[in-house]
Amino acid sequence: MTSKKILMITGDFTEDYETMVPFQTLQAVGHTVHAVCPDKKSGETVKTAIHDFEGDQTYTEKPGHNFALNADFDAIQVEDYDALVIPGGRAPEYLRLNSAVLDMVRHFFTANKPVAAVCHGAQILSAAGVLKDKKCSAYPACRPEVEQAGGEYADIPVDQAVTSGNLVTAPAWPAHPAWLAQFMALLK
Template sequence: MARVLMLVGDAAEELDSMYPLFRLREDDHEVVVAAPSTRPVQLVVHDFEPGCDAYTEKPGRRLPVDLAFADVRPEEFDALVIPGGRAPEYIRTDPEVARIVQHFFAHDRPVGTICHGPQVPAALGLLRGRTTAAYPPLRADVEQAGGTFADGPDVVDGVMVSCRGWPDLPQWSKAFLRVLAKTNGS
């Protein structure tokens, strides 16, 4: 069993957050949810509707939070997951998030990003020389951060596993669980 840290905030995408949370727990891993504070975060539902050029956003469920970012001790975790939605846009500027994410990259621990999740390591200069999937309109952001954009459902670069968004979660989950098993000696 691994301890997996999930970084969220208000407007994290509901499927991007809940699917990996339950899938990892289903495999007997402990998932700890961290956010700017310990109050529950408001998730959102992103969907694609006919006649819209971009996705739409509706309120989703509230997700309980276990730890505030400031209280996270990253050395106590085996892996990290960063769901998409709008939350990565602002949590990437939090110095505590920088401290946490840099630890996982520095110690070659598994990092899973979903949809807009790569915005966090991109803002920290951690995608340089790496290949990652992301929500397709983020291609320029990935490339500006020195990364290579890959349009795939389960892109693995070392211990980093990424996907384009919630439709890719079945493939992403399988790939992330394989990387997690390999790095935890399972």
């Protein structure tokens, strides 16, 4: 396997598992992963939230860990990266308002580089306008945004993932084994 340089765009109240697990897993198999957040520098942290499915009409939310960023958002050159990871949680709802984030995301689609998004990460994809004619899974509450952006919502079990061209998506963190396996297959 050739080691890849992967960008992770995240922010405060990102979903804990959807940030920590791919960050650590991709490093464990030999990739370099740079986690960045607008207006924050390497060494600063973002707060995470733990979302769980406990039988309510939607997920519950609890405080998670502080996740340390390891690169400066303003200093990265998106062209230097081979792939992109977008975790879910609450961060995508405001990150999608940042034009620099959207431009970065568009780069990966224009260059046809691998992109992995999970859960509410689809909010950033839809805002970037990159979902036209793509199958995209997400947390079910994001279905309208996927469809309004011209994507085909993939209504799959919570522990499954779907690949559509350069894009790998999943509904939530229970899909990590399938989501990360499909993403890593694109990284080869």
